[in-house]
Amino acid sequence: MTTTAESTIRNGVDTTALFATIGAVKAQPELAKFQFRATNRWVDGTHNRGTINGYYGAGQEHNRAQDFTFPADHPPVLTGGDRGPTPVEYLLHALAACLAAGLANIAAARGVMLTDVEATVEGDIDLRGILGLGGGVRNGFEQIRVSFAISGDAPAEKLRELVEQSRQRSAVFDIITNPVPVSIDVTIR
């Protein structure tokens, strides 16, 4: 049994379970339909609190053992109180986390053991957009740069290929680099 475990778990990824998931979705594509959610409650000024828990997927509802809650705020220089990161910083975090998780999965699937993975993400934004002062200035990031530093038991070219494959399969990378339709509905209480 130890031998089996050693041969299927790489980088902390159970590749048997990963391939089983891929096989199950291949046989039954409706299992791939997921809905993720976040709720938010305004606290004060630019300070608000997000909660993440339930999601739908693989044909049923799921709930974690406990809620994940996250404060968001603006820094003082943007009339906030620094009681949490800014929303755009959470978005940069989401991008790094998505690419890193994908990299570990893909490396495991291809038999590469990773030793260390670090990423830094920088996003450039001109606030004239959100302040309503910019003729042609967009509201969001003008450019995002991700820098990975990785080590593992494969040649440099192979390791670079794994990052490239993670990029090609990343949900958050797709959402940021391509348009997603967003609808907003308002109920007045």
Place this chain on the structure above:
Amino acid sequence: MTTTAESTIRNGVDTTALFATIGAVKAQPELAKFQFRATNRWVDGTHNRGTINGYYGAGQEHNRAQDFTFPADHPPVLTGGDRGPTPVEYLLHALAACLAAGLANIAAARGVMLTDVEATVEGDIDLRGILGLGGGVRNGFEQIRVSFAISGDAPAEKLRELVEQSRQRSAVFDIITNPVPVSIDVTIR
């Protein structure tokens, strides 16, 4: 002094400071150039940890009193361990937080007192994309729906206008609904 405070702080937003910021940026547009950042360290499998702190803006570097750190993971149904939200859930949280902060600012600037603001965000995703099984299935969300429930001391139509204005000035809404260029650089250690 109490009178002054009462007349300029609404919804926890210091409108005097807000208008001063807008005035300063108008006079000196380079103050609007910001760079936000997140770093990430891979832990194990799909589990990794993001750190948010320093940023550049208003002509100088800024550091918070302490780091904000956030775990990310996949749920068990996606070969993870639920040690944190998924990256795409952080992105939904970022969207809700951005719209809520903008709403509070805009309401304050227009003299509206908000009583309560709640938001729910749902994102539909077909995992055949990230699993490499989908011919035409994208990796990211196919559709995102935001539902606001708000109350305040203005007519329903006015409250709806505030949400619409927040949407029009939201950095995260822009990033999700329009393409942002993302570059990825890899250093092998």
